[in-house]
Amino acid sequence: MGTETDAPIRLAVTGAGGRMGREVIEAARERDDCAVAVAVNRSPVDPVAGVTVDDADDLPARLAEESPDVLVDFTGPESSVGYVAAAAEAGVACVVGTTGFSAEQEDALADAAERVPVLRASNFSRGIAALRRAVREAAAALPGYDVEVTETHHNGKVDAPSGTALTLLDDVEDARPDLDERVHGREGDAPRTDGEVGVHARRAGDIAGEHEVLLAGDENVLELTHRAGSRRVFAAGALDAAAWLAGREAGAYDFAEVLE
Missing domain, CATH: 3.40.50.720 (NAD(P)-binding Rossmann-like Domain)
Structure with a gap:
């Protein structure tokens, strides 16, 4: 105790x-x-x-x-x-x-x-804990949807993607075992493939931390976002x-x- x-x-x-x-x-x-x-x-x-x-x-x-x-x-x-x-x-x-x-x-x-x-x-952040629960539920409830994870931090942050983004990716993959390939950014001819999760890291200014999980199907998009004010x-x-x-x-x- x-x-x-x-x-x-x-x-x-x-x-x-x-x-x-x-x-x-x-x-x-x-x-x-x-x-x-x-x-x-x-x-x-x-x-x-x-x-x-x-x-x-x-x-x-x-x-x-x-x-x-x-x-x-x-x-x-x-x-x-x-x-x-x-x-x-x-x-x-x-x-x-x-x-x-x-x-x-x-x-x-x-x-x-x-x-x-x-x-x-x-x-x-307690908000991130709530986001993780929402991401797990949404990913499980929306089979077949494309998933992208984007994080933004201050320009001095060393690791990319952030530890929080990696945790969110784990949550997505636990709920959607069919998503087993993490693609970090895209360049050139890069159409989406089955089993892919897009991962994007941005570094700018003094941003404390922003994380977005986008789930997109046909004519239907869900965005779950957390922003830390400080x-x-x-x-x-x-x-x-x-x-x-x-x-x-x-x-x-x-x-x-x-x-x-």
């Missing part, structure tokens, strides 16, 4: 100088159920929302000194695996919003989940997940369990 005390859970936040790290720290400051005890970053940064940011190399020592309840990570695959390993060694639960892991890195995260609770999600929605979801995860048994968890 999760924590049953009224005391706020104590967090360790990695990538504190990054977009999401800052959002998590600032969002935590506005809540009564959590507080940031440790913050680290790979390069020097000034305090964030009044929280001192330490060197990332000092994370193991800081975890030992402060004994936080949950580590929250939105960094990159290589960094994330190292941070989660340090947390597992210290007995600290992990909430991971990083995406783009290799098969080897996935194995490392699975190993950590055998020692501490690890909750991973490609997206911590990154704060992802930070809020990650903090909800951290509060839920604290005190649970070791294992791999999903954001859907928090919402349920």
Whole structure:
């Protein structure tokens, strides 16, 4: 079970100088159920929302000194695996919003989940959770319809397609086993073929995140879209997940369990 005390859970936040790290720290400051005890970053940064940011190399020592309840990570695959390993060694639960892991890195995260609770999600928006349910139902209810998935993010996002888009594609393919070929963009002579799902990634400006699933049949089109107004929605979801995860048994968890 999760924590049953009224005391706020104590967090360790990695990538504190990054977009999401800052959002998590600032969002935590506005809540009564959590507080940031440790913050680290790979390069020097000034305090964030009044929280001192330490060197990332000092994370193991800081975890030992402060004994936080949950580590929250939105960094990159290589960094994330190292941070989660340090947390597992210290007995600290992990909430991971990083995406783009290799098969080897996935194995490392699975190993950590055998020692501490690890909750991973490609997206911590409650709206995305609702979108996923709608996509599964729509795809199952509309056999034979063509499906296209489009995602748009800020110009600094590294992985493409986004982790959320890949999750939506998994949902579509689970509901429609006949769709088993992902086609990324189109160029030249490229008529649609049976079994194809179109995948499109756009990078522009400072867009927090947009995802659209289009299902089209003869004279009938359904578009399911989610737009995040800011990154704060992802930070809020990650903090909800951290509060839920604290005190649970070791294992791999999903954001859907928090919402349920």
